[in-house]
Amino acid sequence: MNWIIPNVLLAMSSPIESDEENLKSILSMKDYSITLKHFGIKSIIRLNEKQYDENKFIEEGFQFYDFYFPDGSVPSDIIVYKYL
Numbered sequence: 232m233n234w235i236i237p238n239v240l241l242a243m244s245s246p247i248e249s250d251e252e253n254l255k256s257i258l259s260m261k262d263y264s265i266t267l268k269h270f271g272i273k274s275i276i277r278l279n280e281k282q283y284d285e286n287k288f289i290e291e292g293f294q295f296y297d298f299y300f301p302d303g304s305v306p307s308d309i310i311v312y313k314y315l
Contacts, residue, residue: 232266241272247282260284264291276314278306 232243246263258266260283267275274294277285279302285295298314300306306314 238271241267241270245277245279245282260287261291264288264293267293 232241234240235242246258246260264287268291272293274296275285275288276296276298278298278300280299281297285297289295296313298306298310300310
């Protein structure tokens, strides 16, 4: 996690839900929620492919936005408009 704008915009790699086949995640979705709440985060914007169930964040009270665009590419005008 890195602050892009201190105490305003936090960037992080996407959480990946762990299971028996996918043991990449060190933190659980609950751990992410606790950490993000600690930093005062209220909204989550996913820019990458779906790798976790967004409903777990929504159930924890976060606003959630899905603005996927391919990694390394430029977001479409529609995504930029929606983000702004």
